[in-house]
Amino acid sequence: MPSPEAVVEVRDLxxxxxxxxxxxxxxxxxxxxxxxxxxxxxxxxxxTAMRMIYQVTPRTxxxxxxxxxxxxxxxxxxxxxxxxxPQMDNLDEELRVIDNLLIYARFNGIGRVRARQRAxxxxxxxxxxxxxxxxxxxxxxxMKRRLTLxxxxxxxxEIVVLDEPTTGLDPQVRLNLWxxxxxxxxxxxxxxxSTHYMDEAERLCDRLVIMDRGRIIAEGAPQELxxxxxxxxxxxxxxxxxxxxxxxxxxxxxxLAAVRSGDRxxxxxxxxxxxxxxxxxxxxxxxxxxxxxxxxxxxxxxLTGRALRE
Amino acid sequence: xxxxxxxxxxxxVWQRNxxxxxxxxxxxxxxxxFEPLFYLLGLGVGLGYYVSSGGQFGQDYLTYIAPxxxxxxxxxxxxxxxxxxVFVKLHFGRLYDAMVTTxxxxxxxxxxxxxxxxxxxxxxxxxxxxITLFFxxxxxxxxxLAVPAVALVGYCFSAIGLAFTSVIHIIDVFSYYFTLFxxxxxxxxxxxxxxxxxxxxxxxxxxxxxxxxxxxxxxRGIVNGQWQGVGFxxxxxxxxxxxxxxxxxxxxxxxxxx
Numbered sequence: 001m002p003s004p005e006a007v008v009e010v011r012d013l014x015x016x017x018x019x020x021x022x023x024x025x026x027x028x029x030x031x032x033x034x035x036x037x038x039x040x041x042x043x044x045x046x047x048t049a050m051r052m053i054y055q056v057t058p059r060t061x062x063x064x065x066x067x068x069x070x071x072x073x074x075x076x077x078x079x080x081x082x083x084x085x086p087q088m089d090n091l092d093e094e095l096r097v098i099d100n101l102l103i104y105a106r107f108n109g110i111g112r113v114r115a116r117q118r119a120x121x122x123x124x125x126x127x128x129x130x131x132x133x134x135x136x137x138x139x140x141x142x143m144k145r146r147l148t149l150x151x152x153x154x155x156x157x158e159i160v161v162l163d164e165p166t167t168g169l170d171p172q173v174r175l176n177l178w179x180x181x182x183x184x185x186x187x188x189x190x191x192x193x194s195t196h197y198m199d200e201a202e203r204l205c206d207r208l209v210i211m212d213r214g215r216i217i218a219e220g221a222p223q224e225l226x227x228x229x230x231x232x233x234x235x236x237x238x239x240x241x242x243x244x245x246x247x248x249x250x251x252x253x254x255x256l257a258a259v260r261s262g263d264r265x266x267x268x269x270x271x272x273x274x275x276x277x278x279x280x281x282x283x284x285x286x287x288x289x290x291x292x293x294x295x296x297x298x299x300x301x302x303l304t305g306r307a308l309r310e
Numbered sequence: 311x312x313x314x315x316x317x318x319x320x321x322x323v324w325q326r327n328x329x330x331x332x333x334x335x336x337x338x339x340x341x342x343x344f345e346p347l348f349y350l351l352g353l354g355v356g357l358g359y360y361v362s363s364g365g366q367f368g369q370d371y372l373t374y375i376a377p378x379x380x381x382x383x384x385x386x387x388x389x390x391x392x393x394x395x396v397f398v399k400l401h402f403g404r405l406y407d408a409m410v411t412t413x414x415x416x417x418x419x420x421x422x423x424x425x426x427x428x429x430x431x432x433x434x435x436x437x438x439x440x441i442t443l444f445f446x447x448x449x450x451x452x453x454x455l456a457v458p459a460v461a462l463v464g465y466c467f468s469a470i471g472l473a474f475t476s477v478i479h480i481i482d483v484f485s486y487y488f489t490l491f492x493x494x495x496x497x498x499x500x501x502x503x504x505x506x507x508x509x510x511x512x513x514x515x516x517x518x519x520x521x522x523x524x525x526x527x528x529x530r531g532i533v534n535g536q537w538q539g540v541g542f543x544x545x546x547x548x549x550x551x552x553x554x555x556x557x558x559x560x561x562x563x564x565x566x567x568x
Binding site: 017054056057075076080082085090094095096100104109155 | 316319322323325326329330403407409410411414550566568
């Protein structure tokens with residue numbers, strides 16, 4: 001079976017600001033219809049890479065094609081067919097909700113009638129139907145985010161690029177936005193999202209790259225990444241005051257990978273019951289130990305030695 | 311990236327400003343009527359009574375200053391639009407960052423803002439011109455020519471304002487622009503007195519080289535039907551406006567696209 005068409009193709013992409021290499025030679029592709037993720041801590045280069053893809057940051061070197069068109073050269077045509085939801089809400093505070101949508105259609109060269117129709121559809125999609133005449137600053141944080149998403153969809157884009165779409169939102173509001181994104185993906189839109197939340201990446205993304213310090217350090221489907229890099233379970237144990245280092249050593253001597261943070265020790269295991277039994281045999285009581293499945297956060301920790309958010 | 315300005319995209323940026331204005335023009339427009347009224351009453355009718363009785367002017371003082379004030383109000387309209395308003399959109403609203411994710415490029419945004427500032431200065435200057443008609447400005451066909459002249463003044467001062475905004479990083483710096491450029495321009499560009507009669511020769515040359523001096527000469531020349539020098543004034547405003555405008559468009563692109 002032929003692999004689906006690549007809608008974004010990135011080869012050895014570099015962005016340098018003075019001596020700083022914000023993006024330091026990354027290569028990947030995004031396929032039509034998939035939900036693609038870029039996971040990494042702040043400053044990993046995700047936003048810069050995305051800005052190059054949506055044509056507002058010129059690249060220093062490397063190859064970049066979007067929808068088969070060369071970046072830079074055909075910036076306008078690319079932008080016309082992309083929807084962008086930037087990291088910070090940059091809605092037009094001087095315009096009403098509906099006009100925020102309509103003017104975006106105008107910017108993209110869409111006719112009046114079509115724009116009206118599309119705006120009504122998207123107001124419904126974003127649950128903002130009764131807010132159409134409101135000014136932007138009358139909206140709650142979640143409504144603003146949904147309006148920003150709706151704005152990015154005005155041109156019926158083939159690819160929607162979302163830069164940390166849920167940063168700073170309440171859990172309830174995040175969940176609501178996730179549902180919207182899943183809905184869009186189910187409609188066949190290609191989605192490309194950056195995030196530093198592993199739960200978000202794990203739930204939404206078909207495939208993702210993990211970025212750190214301007215480079216890609218791993219790539220694959222979330223579950224596949226976890227399987228490749230780690231045993232399936234993590235025993236989270238808390239040692240007595242000052243005993244953390246000893247517990248970590250004990251786990252290591254049993255041949256288990258362990259990471260310690262203060263007196264909290266995470267032990268990566270294939271068989272959690274056996275591991276707990278072995279440790280208890282050595283006299284560790286581990287009363288409050290619990291077992292959870294390994295996740296992308298652990299993968300990042302294993303690959304870099306650092307937590308995603310610190 | 312390629313830097314061809316797309317005129318349709320620029321027009322849509324202009325349209326965005328029109329939409330904002332459409333919603334609140336009645337707040338902004340009323341002062342545009344009062345300002346000329348106060349100037350003409352205070353300086354023309356009030357002060358003018360004493361000045362004109364001295365007989366320094368070949369015409370009534372009010373009639374002398376009115377065309378210059380029209381030029382100055384076009385300057386003010388263009389200046390506020392391209393300084394504070396553009397700066398806020400550039401830095402605080404991040405509005406331009408949002409616009410350039412569409413088909414619109416940053417060059418189009420800058421061009422659209424430039425056109426919009428010309429529009430605003432045309433509204434300011436045009437209303438001022440209209441008000442002067444109630445103060446005994448002779449009604450002639452030449453006043454129609456004053457309208458494009460006002461637009462040209464707006465063109466030049468919008469470009470100057472945009473160029474300034476495109477190089478500064480702190481909003482407070484605008485007080486220098488207004489205190490050291492706009493205010494002296496207003497006072498010493500031949501609106502209220504002929505500088506060549508009161509200034510030492512060296513300073514006359516400086517005053518005559520400023521854009522507002524040329525703008526005042528242009529509008530006054532058209533209103534009074536004195537055509538000598540008008541061609542030079544037009545050329546001056548066009549060249550200064552175009553050079554600084556192109557610079558501003560280029561600089562603003564570099565500010566946002568990085």
